[in-house]
Amino acid sequence: MSRPARLLLDRLPSPIGELLVVTDETGLLRAVDFHDYEHRLDRLLKIHYGPLRPEPGAVPAATRTALAAYFEGQTDALSALTWDTNGTDFQTAVWTALGSIPAGQTITYSELARRVGRPGSVRAAGAANGANPLSLVAPCHRVIGMNGALTGYGGGIDRKRWLLTHEGAL
Template identity: 75%
Template sequence: MSRPARLFLDRAPSPIGELLIVTDETETLRALDFHDHEHRLHRLLKTHYGPLRPNVGAAPARIRDAVAAYFAGEFHALNSIAWATNGTTFQHAVWTALTQIPAGATITYSELARRAGRPLAIRAAGHANGSNPLSIVAPCHRVIGMDGALTGYGGGVERKRWLLAHEKAL
């Protein structure tokens, strides 16, 4: 992925906590996380973009509107958000696979590894899932344990439970 020239950080309300939305100068989504995980967001931005730090700036209305529509029950709205983020080829395969899990469905980590093209790389898929900078847009909350357990979620297991219930997956 190319390195953007500038990053912008906006904040938006949601029923489960304020969202942090990072976009670039082309109005492409680069990251999305929850306010109480801002330290993780900045760590991921440093990993992916080096010294480039976001300035305060409004996210494009189409991104804000799509996120609001998702929380209003229009789950497909997130599919309209163009995103790009730095990461390894395998991370991109995992994050892309996440975007293909329909709302209301869940998959296991082993299935995620298979969909990312490396069926034996279950732990690596889990790690890539855990370092997903596109919370909700690349819906890592839809990945569950083999036994159906709501295993870890960067935004917290209670948010994962809420998101899955919102999508009627629980």
């Protein structure tokens, strides 16, 4: 975890709503969310970066290209993006585990907890999943309920369904 000197916010189009993409002064990805959840993004940024607020700025070309490629059908394009957050060690472990779920596949919350070495911490893994500031890049939409239900997604269940269909998981 590193503390950035600046945060930059860019807005990019997507088929499921405008994306809010936050990078730092080096171009490292810090957060991705949807425009209609800007209040949540702001809350998460306050938790992770305190008073540091994002200012308008362009996303690096590689990030822009990877996001566009993902929506154009190259569903593994986001796995090449590097990111950093100021989450706890447990949260970072969960978000890293999310990145290891291949596009087109899903896992349960209990499997997520097992993958981070805490099989008895299903609720904690779910909470870390819900606090994920890296929507799409740390693909929390690939985590589903034990019965296969599309439970909880910060961008809304309709977007979760769209993303899983786009990736071939539904």
